[in-house]
Amino acid sequence: MFKSAYKTFNQPMIQKFIAGGVGISGLTASYLLYQDSMTANAMTAAEHGLHPPSYNWPHNGMFETFDHASIRRGFQVYREVCAACHSLDRIAWRELVGVSHTASEAKAMAEELEYDDEPDDEGKPRKRPGKLADYIPGPYENEEAARAANQGALPPDLSLIVKARHGGCDYIFSLLTGYPDEPPAGVVLPPGSNYNPYFPGGSIAMGRVLFDDLVEYEDGTPATTSQMAKDVTTFLNWASEPEHDERKKWGLKAIIILSSLYMLSLWVKRFKWTPIKNRKFRFDPPKKQ
Amino acid sequence: MSFFRDLLESVIPTAYADEPVEDEEAPVETPEEAPEVEVEEETVEEPEEDGDDEDEEDEEDEDEDEESEDPLDSLREECTKTIACKPFDHHFHECIERVTKEMEEPDYEHKHYKEDCVEEYFHLQHCVNDCVAPRLFNKLK
Numbered sequence: 394m395f396k397s398a399y400k401t402f403n404q405p406m407i408q409k410f411i412a413g414g415v416g417i418s419g420l421t422a423s424y425l426l427y428q429d430s431m432t433a434n435a436m437t438a439a440e441h442g443l444h445p446p447s448y449n450w451p452h453n454g455m456f457e458t459f460d461h462a463s464i465r466r467g468f469q470v471y472r473e474v475c476a477a478c479h480s481l482d483r484i485a486w487r488e489l490v491g492v493s494h495t496a497s498e499a500k501a502m503a504e505e506l507e508y509d510d511e512p513d514d515e516g517k518p519r520k521r522p523g524k525l526a527d528y529i530p531g532p533y534e535n536e537e538a539a540r541a542a543n544q545g546a547l548p549p550d551l552s553l554i555v556k557a558r559h560g561g562c563d564y565i566f567s568l569l570t571g572y573p574d575e576p577p578a579g580v581v582l583p584p585g586s587n588y589n590p591y592f593p594g595g596s597i598a599m600g601r602v603l604f605d606d607l608v609e610y611e612d613g614t615p616a617t618t619s620q621m622a623k624d625v626t627t628f629l630n631w632a633s634e635p636e637h638d639e640r641k642k643w644g645l646k647a648i649i650i651l652s653s654l655y656m657l658s659l660w661v662k663r664f665k666w667t668p669i670k671n672r673k674f675r676f677d678p679p680k681k682q
Numbered sequence: 683m684s685f686f687r688d689l690l691e692s693v694i695p696t697a698y699a700d701e702p703v704e705d706e707e708a709p710v711e712t713p714e715e716a717p718e719v720e721v722e723e724e725t726v727e728e729p730e731e732d733g734d735d736e737d738e739e740d741e742e743d744e745d746e747d748e749e750s751e752d753p754l755d756s757l758r759e760e761c762t763k764t765i766a767c768k769p770f771d772h773h774f775h776e777c778i779e780r781v782t783k784e785m786e787e788p789d790y791e792h793k794h795y796k797e798d799c800v801e802e803y804f805h806l807q808h809c810v811n812d813c814v815a816p817r818l819f820n821k822l823k
Binding site: 437438439443444445446447448449450451456457458462463567570571573577578579580581590595605614617618619620623641642645649 | 689693694751752753754755774777778781782784785796797798799800801802803804807808811812814815816818819822823
């Protein structure tokens with residue numbers, strides 16, 4: 394059976410036919426693949442978002458701490474601008490004490506708000522003014538309410554946002570200041586969204602919120618867009634890393650202590666080994682008599 | 683550890699928003715105190731930073747005079763005109779022109795491939811950012 398099949402395949406006409414078929418299907422396949430590759434638009438630059446440049450933040454260095462005046466201004470910006478949509482769930486009023494505000498200032502801000510108290514004797518819910526131990530309340534009751542108020546988009550909680558985004562501070566700053574006056578020509582945005590090159594995909598539900606002189610700083614700093622963005626980013630970085638200053642202090646302490654201990658250990662080693670390293674073995678053979 | 687704390691704070695100045703001792707004067711004094719602490723912090727910190735400090739001071743003074751203008755906008759404008767970024771700006775505007783012309787065509791809606799200028803915009807912004815980023819924070823407080 395195989396012999397007869399071999400014979401039929403071995404005929405020159407059929408061989409040519411097979412070779413032609415293979416050639417045609419190969420060419421067709423490569424043409425189709427080529428055509429397909431012409432329209433593929435996955436992994437575009439727009440999809441990744443524009444990479445933010447690295448700004449020289451005052452807290453960048455190994456031994457640099459946060460600019461606390463900037464944190465204070467940034468909290469003001471958060472409170473007057475961002476807090477309309479974004480929560481800050483993990484920060485309590487007490488955490489601002491000694492960082493950006495004095496205890497009485499933080500207390501006064503907490504007391505302006507009402508929090509749930511224990512129920513009274515008849516079991517009815519009560520309200521009480523806020524205390525330092527209370528957490529900063531968010532603008533919405535729950536996620537559904539937040540989505541409903543923002544056309545389905547959830548404003549993320551800002552407590553850890555600097556840690557939660559690639560690029561950290563640089564990204565947040567670039568995002569806040571990066572809204573162009575109009576999207577580049579040809580960009581089609583879904584309804585209700587805005588163009589921001591730094592946001593992966595380009596269309597972001599949040600509009601530009603920071604405009605010059607939107608807030609009035611109590612220390613007289615000119616409230617330009619970039620100044621507010623810098624301050625609020627510094628504040629959010631503090632919110633993400635409240636241990637930052639302390640951590641760098643400990644780092645410096647660790648370097649000082651460990652390096653002096655290392656030097657000490659080197660000295661002790663040499664001290665102990667000096668007699669051993671310097672000893673000399675000498676063999677005096679007994680004199681032959 | 684107090685020795686170490688003193689040692690460290692002489693190296694790393696830290697601003698504490700501490701309460702004034704007298705409770706009555708607290709609301710009056712705090713707004714005055716806060717800027718004072720900052721000033722101290724800055725004057726101590728500046729010598730530690732790089733050589734740009736003198737420029738920084740000058741620019742800060744300038745900025746205090748003209749309050750409403752954002753240094754970011756003027757820097758961006760300035761950087762768009764540099765030799766490095768000019769070609770990108772040129773390409774971007776060429777693209778806008780091309781795409782807007784294309785959009786006016788009657789069968790634009792049914793076109794198989796619709797060009798956009800995102801890539802040109804990214805290239806321009808990338809160049810502008812590299813020029814703006816090292817200079818911007820010297821102009822901000």
